[in-house]
Amino acid sequence: MVTIVVDTKEIQADDGKSVLQTCLEHGIFIPNLCFMKSREHPHASCRLCFVEIYGIDQPVTSCTERVREGLVVLTATARARRLQQAAFKLLMSAHHCRPKACPVRGGCQLIRIARHLKVGLNSQPLERLERAIDEEVDLGLFTYYPFRCVLCGRCVHVCRQRTGHNLLTFAGRGLKTVVALFGGGDLAAAPCRHCGACATVCPTGALVLKGEQGRAASADSSLRAPQIPPR
Ligand code: SF4
Ligand code: SF4
Ligand code: FES
Incomplete structure (x- = not known):
């Protein structure tokens, strides 16, 4: 164990654990979407989890920064x-x-992050990007809504971890990038375990299990923690 300070709060933390996970476990929320504690090498693709660390010139992503003795972390500097x-x-x-x-609606991570950052859910003053992709894709067991997808990769990771296969993957490039079934087709014809983990870890409702299985899987809240900020 090492001692670190986060926003003036002294914390006993596990040496080598990510700063983001440590903060979340101690009730200090830092916005995040792509982080999963089971990911040994974080993707750091959402770029939401920036913090400042005493002695380092530029802000760093807290999911890639490791805890060490004497670290002083500031999560809400300008x-x-x-x-x-x-x-x-x-x-x-x-x-x-x-x-x-x-x-x-009630559990969307985007709404909670928007509240935390005190910004609206539209992108102003940025232009809205038009993406030439389908509104809705039938994946057999699921419905996928590409416009809700933030390409965090959580579904791809959890599925690979559970099945040992690359059932889900990213397809397309740039603004046309979407989540797809590896090799095309639908999940009913793939070696899918119907575990629902991919939909459960989705922070935005982009991947939704159909019917009863959707409701059953969404009850598995253990997969969601510790993403949720305190209200
Ligand atoms: S239901 Fe389970 S096995 Fe099937 S795609 Fe989703 S995570 Fe993978
Ligand atoms: S479907 Fe959900 S979990 Fe998968 S990449 Fe998109 S937002 Fe992330
Ligand atoms: S959680 Fe760190 S970059 Fe996404």
Whole structure:
């Protein structure tokens, strides 16, 4: 164990654990979407989790920074906030938010991050990016809504971890990037375990299990923690 300080709070933390996970476990929320504690090498693709660390010139992503003795972390400085807000607005410029039609209205991570950062769910003043992709894709067991997808990779990772196969993958490039079934087709014809983990870890309601299985899987809240900020 080592001692670190986060926003004036002294914390006993596990040496080598990520700063983000340590903060979340101690009730200190830092915006994040792509982080999963089971990911040994974080993707750091959402760029939401910036913090400042005493002695380091530039803000760093807290999911890639490791805890060590004497670390002093600041999670809400003006510079860190600006970067968190800029990353969120960029993300929302490609995410078409329709809260009334969203299946995870109450639990959507984007709404909670927007509240935390005190920014709206639209991307202003950034231009809204038009993406030439389908509104809705039938994957057999699931419905996938590309415009809600923030390409965090959580579904791809959890599926690979559970099955040992690359059933889910990213397809397309640039603004056309979407989650797809490896090799095309639908999940009913793939070696899918129907475990529902991919939909459960999705922070935005982009991947929704159909019917009863959807409701059963969404009850598995252990997969979601510790993402949720305190209200
Ligand atoms: S239901 Fe389970 S096995 Fe099937 S795609 Fe999702 S995570 Fe993978
Ligand atoms: S479907 Fe959900 S979990 Fe998968 S990449 Fe998109 S937002 Fe992330
Ligand atoms: S959680 Fe750190 S970059 Fe996404």
